[in-house]
Amino acid sequence: MENENYKDIANKTADKVRRIYDLITSRFIFTNINDKDINGSEYVSGVTIPILTGIVGGKQLIFGNPGNGKTTTAELLSSLLYGFPLDAVISSAEIHGHPEITAEDIFGSLSLPDMKNMNWSPFAQFPYFKIVDEINRLSGKQQDMLLNLADRGVSKYLNNTLITQKSALYATANYEDSGNTELIPPLKDRFDVSTEMHQLGPLERILLTGNQNASSILENKEISDKIGAVLSKNSPYEDKLGELDNLSKRFDEDLNTKFEKNLGIKLDDIMVSHDELNKTRAYINEIPLSEDAKIYLAVIHSELAKPDGTERISGDMNIDQKDHYSNAEYAFNKIYNDVSNRFTKSLLTYSKAYAWFEGREEVEPKHMSIVLPYVLAHRVNFADSLKADQRRLSNLEAAKLISEGISERYDANQEVFRSAYGIFISAIKSGINEKDIYNFIKNLNSLPISDHPFVLQLKQYLSSYTRGG
Secondary structure (H helix, E strand, C coil): CCCHHHHHHHHHHHHHHHHHHHHHHHHHCCCCCCCECCCCCCCEHHHHHHHHHHHHCCEEEEEECCCCCHHHHHHHHHHHHHCCCHHHHHHHCEEECCCCCCHHHHHEEECCCCCCCEEECHHHHCCCEEEEECHHHCCHHHHHHCHHHHHHCEEEECCEEEECCCCEEEEEEECCCCCCCCCCHHHHHHCCEEEEECCCCHHHHHHHHCCCCHHHHHCCHHHHHHHHHHHHCCCCHHHHHHHHHHHHHHHHHHHHHHHHHHCCCCHHHCCCCHHHHHHHHHHHHCCCECHHHHHHHHHHHHHHCCCCCCCCCCCCCCCCCCCCCCCCCCHHHHECCCCCHHHHHHHHHHHHHHHHHCCCCCECHHHHHHHHHHHHCCCCCECHHHCECCECCCHHHHHHHHHHHHHHHHHHCHHHHHHHHHHHHHHHHCCCCHHHHHHHHHHHHCCCCCCCHHHHHHHHHHHCCCCCC
């Protein structure tokens, strides 16, 4: 690992964010504690996934009914992870979706009277993270304006461009209703993960009544006003970043006193410095995949793609395969569209982050299984066959069913998948001798699950090296 020297820092950061997780779920209670992940994860996804998004600088959609704490969770985690007052988060790092919002509302406006210099909005300038509340109230054209910002941290207005450092992006969305607009596919694909915030149970509501004002501990009007003043200055952006970092340190000092006095918590035990965050990201990025995780990644892709290797055309709802596969339980029979290369990148990033969060030094299939539904849910259209007893399933519920199926088939045939992959690697290392290829394919055909899409695609790949292929 090139960044092995960051290991101790990354491990300490993991300890801190697990304490942040405990603080959020015990003091603020904005998620359903029964919303556990698949495969026995002990953590609640409504808090864990947003934490990982903040750590890796990812992009996340948060769905749910109004009033379930979607935006509040993003605000609290951003304040705690990055060390900015909660009121500054709300006033400077957040915009609210509205059908009449303009480019000026998002990015800023030209300065008067010369109309030459750009007065960038606090939202466009704010470093480290941004929050878009009710993003699906924006029209398709308005969503399109956010593409570069979501993808690369680039804000464009007329002939002006502002490039900010990589930042996390949280966007909340109410479930579909008459006031919402469908998110355009290119924007959805730019979000790494999506989660759902569910209604609190009766006992959780009782706990919440004692924490109604808990978030006020994260507020600091004086520092928030100064942050707003810095972002309004007509000065180089790099100079503003330095001032914001100093104000963040001042907030940490103030918060340390409040935490010890009111919660009995030492701030050093939970607050992550910006330097620690950057080094932790570098460490996470280089966490390796175990051999089993590499095979599992290929199995996931093989189940999501059509077995014959053809690409789905957008809008084509015909998912029927050859007769042999038309009624199979494989994932490709339950979705209408293919996944992009961004899907793979997101799956790897969050699998590595989850492994780090659990204190592991390499990614195992379990970590991929846990994050897979959240990487998949917003990226594909699900078949009607996933409806259960005519009850409408959310996208995340459908994604969890698909993910559980892939995981169960992998677990039941793990040794066979290893054998198939071993045969394939042996063929590749042999120099792709055509005479031997047929023997390798014959060996794959002899496996108990020779018709699994993973094995089928291995055979198709090897067949391409024969004259008949």
